Amino acid sequence: MSVPAKRSSPQMTALFVALFTMPVWSSLLGRLVKGKWWLNDFDSLICGADHVRRGLSPYALQPVCDGINPAPFVYPPSIAAFFAPLTAWLSFDQLRIAYALLLLPVVAVTVWYVFRKAFPDMSLRWRALGCAVLTGSSLASGNVSLILHGVILMCTLNLHKSRWPFLIAVVASALIKPVLLTYLVLFLYQDRKLLSRTAFTAIGAVGGIAAFLWVSHGSGPLHTEWLMRMDQIVLTQQPGISFFAWASVFGGGPDQWPWLVLLALYMGVLTLGGLLLAEVTRLNDDQRVLLGLGLAHLLNPRLMDYDILVLGPFLALIALSARHAGDTAALWARRGLWAATSITLFFSMADIDAVKAAPLGIWLGTILTVSVMVIVAWRHRQTLRKWLRAMPSHLKDVLTFKI
Numbered sequence: 432m433s434v435p436a437k438r439s440s441p442q443m444t445a446l447f448v449a450l451f452t453m454p455v456w457s458s459l460l461g462r463l464v465k466g467k468w469w470l471n472d473f474d475s476l477i478c479g480a481d482h483v484r485r486g487l488s489p490y491a492l493q494p495v496c497d498g499i500n501p502a503p504f505v506y507p508p509s510i511a512a513f514f515a516p517l518t519a520w521l522s523f524d525q526l527r528i529a530y531a532l533l534l535l536p537v538v539a540v541t542v543w544y545v546f547r548k549a550f551p552d553m554s555l556r557w558r559a560l561g562c563a564v565l566t567g568s569s570l571a572s573g574n575v576s577l578i579l580h581g582v583i584l585m586c587t588l589n590l591h592k593s594r595w596p597f598l599i600a601v602v603a604s605a606l607i608k609p610v611l612l613t614y615l616v617l618f619l620y621q622d623r624k625l626l627s628r629t630a631f632t633a634i635g636a637v638g639g640i641a642a643f644l645w646v647s648h649g650s651g652p653l654h655t656e657w658l659m660r661m662d663q664i665v666l667t668q669q670p671g672i673s674f675f676a677w678a679s680v681f682g683g684g685p686d687q688w689p690w691l692v693l694l695a696l697y698m699g700v701l702t703l704g705g706l707l708l709a710e711v712t713r714l715n716d717d718q719r720v721l722l723g724l725g726l727a728h729l730l731n732p733r734l735m736d737y738d739i740l741v742l743g744p745f746l747a748l749i750a751l752s753a754r755h756a757g758d759t760a761a762l763w764a765r766r767g768l769w770a771a772t773s774i775t776l777f778f779s780m781a782d783i784d785a786v787k788a789a790p791l792g793i794w795l796g797t798i799l800t801v802s803v804m805v806i807v808a809w810r811h812r813q814t815l816r817k818w819l820r821a822m823p824s825h826l827k828d829v830l831t832f833k834i
Contacts, residue, residue: 447556453780454567455570470527471499476575477527478494479504482504482511483515489653508654509649545740564788579608580740587720598631603642609643612639615639617727619702620714620723667684675732702730705723726800739793749768775791
């Protein structure tokens with residue numbers, strides 16, 4: 432079954448896309464008109480590096496570097512030391528220009544993937560709906576995650592042929608952003624032998640954790656300050672827009688074991704649900720990659736607004752996958768996507784302090800994703816029972832590398 436195509440004029444489609452991307456372009460336009468600062472997250476990196484080069488602590492809560500407007504530096508001291516030589520060779524303005532020139536093509540590739548990459552039955556309108564969760568500040572901040580996500584995305588374009596570039600990109604990203612190890616879930620959703628999938632996932636997990644421990648290991652006053660900033664800013668003041676943000680609403684956090692248990696359950700349900708969708712609906716290689724990219728975002732317990740640029744086509748894929756549970760399920764999934772993104776768009780543009788649009792949008796998107804997983808599983812419950820009954824023989828086949 433496929434979603435019936437509805438003809439619409441290019442003008443109406445353009446207006447539709449403009450509406451659901453309004454939180455992005457209106458924010459960027461307003462920033463230009465008002466002359467607001469750009470790339471303040473990148474400023475934090477070069478300011479912290481410059482402080483270390485000059486023998487100063489990079490961990491001031493209100494850092495000051497001439498000519499730039501940095502956010503607080505929250506990376507390990509070794510990261511600042513690594514970039515310190517650049518601040519001796521180039522001025523802050525030169526570094527910002529070089530970074531902007533690097534950032535523009537990376538963002539361009541991401542925009543192409545969101546709006547132009549070919550996926551079955553996925554129109555431009557479907558892709559645009561999920562963009563209601565995005566913000567202009569996610570691009571304007573210039574956070575290094577934008578580069579990391581872009582490089583990882585480019586490595587996925589050829590993932591079905593070669594997995595090593597993607598594996599290296601994810602492990603390297605873990606040096607700065609260990610939460611990006613959730614991207615390893617892409618290996619599990621590939622149409623390959625199961626042992627091969629799990630082996631690459633395990634290699635990436637071990638390599639990524641080892642990489643972060645390597646850069647974060649240390650002692651002395653700078654290391655102590657870094658741990659304090661991690662607790663004060665990363666874990667407390669800025670819990671993100673996903674699981675840790677939801678936990679903070681109820682007074683929970685990453686330092687409380689009940690919430691860590693819930694996080695493990697949450698991640699397990701999403702991971703297995705994604706595997707179910709990939710196998711039961713027989714997604715093609717590109718769809719499996721998109722499924723993995725989206726679930727990697729939802730699995731990230733400290734998701735930030737600059738992490739979710741490809742959320743639009745992912746949510747469209749989830750809604751379209753509901754057709755494998757029947758026409759009624761497909762209809763309600765599409766309605767659910769419309770409702771979730773419209774609500775998010777309203778709160779994003781209304782700017783109501785009591786309701787944060789991004790965490791709400793991610794929560795609604797997660798509810799939609801889990802709901803589709805459940806109804807597809809229920810529709811194919813007979814197939815799942817056969818798989819469970821055959822599990823002992825499947826395990827034997829896995830161990831002999833047959834599946």
